[in-house]
Amino acid sequence: MSGFNFDVITLFPKAFELINNLGVITKALDKNLIDVNLHDLREYGEGSYRQVDDKPYGGGAGMVLKPEPIYKAYESIRKLPKSKTLLMTPQGKVLKQKDLARWSTLDQIIIICGQYEGFDERIRCLADEEISIGDYVLSGGEIPAISIINGLTRLLPGTLGDPDSLVDESHNSSLLEYPQYTRPLTFKDMKVPDILVSGNHEEIKSWRRRKSFERTLERRSDLISNENYKKSPQSKRIIEEYNQFMKFRIGNGYDIHRLVEDRDLIIGGVKLHHPENLGLDGHSDADVLSHSIMDALLGALSLGDIGKYFPPSDEKWKNADSLFLLSKVIDLIRQDGWEINNIDSVLVAERPKIMPHIKLMKKNISEILNIDENLIGIKATTNEKLGPEGREEGISCHSVVLLEKK
Numbered sequence: 001m002s003g004f005n006f007d008v009i010t011l012f013p014k015a016f017e018l019i020n021n022l023g024v025i026t027k028a029l030d031k032n033l034i035d036v037n038l039h040d041l042r043e044y045g046e047g048s049y050r051q052v053d054d055k056p057y058g059g060g061a062g063m064v065l066k067p068e069p070i071y072k073a074y075e076s077i078r079k080l081p082k083s084k085t086l087l088m089t090p091q092g093k094v095l096k097q098k099d100l101a102r103w104s105t106l107d108q109i110i111i112i113c114g115q116y117e118g119f120d121e122r123i124r125c126l127a128d129e130e131i132s133i134g135d136y137v138l139s140g141g142e143i144p145a146i147s148i149i150n151g152l153t154r155l156l157p158g159t160l161g162d163p164d165s166l167v168d169e170s171h172n173s174s175l176l177e178y179p180q181y182t183r184p185l186t187f188k189d190m191k192v193p194d195i196l197v198s199g200n201h202e203e204i205k206s207w208r209r210r211k212s213f214e215r216t217l218e219r220r221s222d223l224i225s226n227e228n229y230k231k232s233p234q235s236k237r238i239i240e241e242y243n244q245f246m247k248f249r250i251g252n253g254y255d256i257h258r259l260v261e262d263r264d265l266i267i268g269g270v271k272l273h274h275p276e277n278l279g280l281d282g283h284s285d286a287d288v289l290s291h292s293i294m295d296a297l298l299g300a301l302s303l304g305d306i307g308k309y310f311p312p313s314d315e316k317w318k319n320a321d322s323l324f325l326l327s328k329v330i331d332l333i334r335q336d337g338w339e340i341n342n343i344d345s346v347l348v349a350e351r352p353k354i355m356p357h358i359k360l361m362k363k364n365i366s367e368i369l370n371i372d373e374n375l376i377g378i379k380a381t382t383n384e385k386l387g388p389e390g391r392e393e394g395i396s397c398h399s400v401v402l403l404e405k406k
Helices: 013-021 023-030 067-076 097-103 121-126 142-153 201-219 227-231 233-245 288-300 322-335 355-369
Strands: 004-010 034-040 083-094 108-113 129-132 248-261 265-267 270-272 278-280 338-348 376-381 394-405
Touching (some): 004 013, 004 067, 004 142, 013 142, 023 034, 034 142, 067 108, 083 121, 083 142, 108 142, 248 288, 270 355, 288 322, 288 338, 288 355, 322 355, 355 376
Parallel strands (some): 083 108, 083 129, 338 376
Antiparallel strands (some): 248 278, 248 394, 265 270, 338 394
């Protein structure tokens, strides 16, 4: 044996042929920096058919990996002084860069590849740690095992031509990597930032640090747990700018309902009279103004649409007062510290006349949302006889809301 040892217990050793075509691992193998030893679980199976799995006790679908073959395979492996055993399972903790760094100081990693059907619970006793590479299920632990071999090998001394290339990579410093560019200078009207071709290395370093921090705040703010990042003057300034930017969210809402007979025409909580005695069809009271505002509020925070919270399949919401539904939505919005900055809505209808009722509509909505009427804009227009609104087949409403984090 030489270098760092990976011992993998697997039902599918051929899956690991891939590593011979992964540059970093291939170089490490050629330099004897690592050894990858595959232990075919089938060779430790029972009987003439080399059985490695069986039906689960208590019944259920699929087959379960038996403990005996895995224990035999594990016991056949020569253990080095500094060794850890990892069990690949979707139930394990999600792999982090710091885990790879921690394991890189060992002499050996033994990896047991689980299978999606499951394995006998007693196999867990062999593992020092249970590892997953994400919240999803694969056919087996082979791909996660290759990920660990690849990621860990890159950290071993002598593997990379330029060790400094590790320093700025995403996750090595708890920050995501800054944007990278190469030739050509301009591609499809997209130009490399001037700072990167300025030749001013101090400014380039500062720009990269800033972009790394901004990208992490934008995409993975959960990674910024090190208080040292937050204490530096530049980081504090970036956080303040980011928080200022993220204080506001905009949502766009739309709703349309058919005009039908034997239904009330309710808009903004106001009962209107249609010249043809028509009303809006819907599971609730079909208040398009309230619905479009709800849609905009939920959309601003990426919370889905109103059907998610008040499904038309639920009899509980049949003929429900939409202002009541609106009160439920604003409660949800405020739970996370958001407040309405303003609302702008446009009702589209040929008939009846909306304008005489707008003042009462604003009053109703302001009371439900507990905001000043001056923060609510409601306009009305016809559709010039065009479309479903113009043909008086329905009435629609568009709303935009601006939310502010308090």
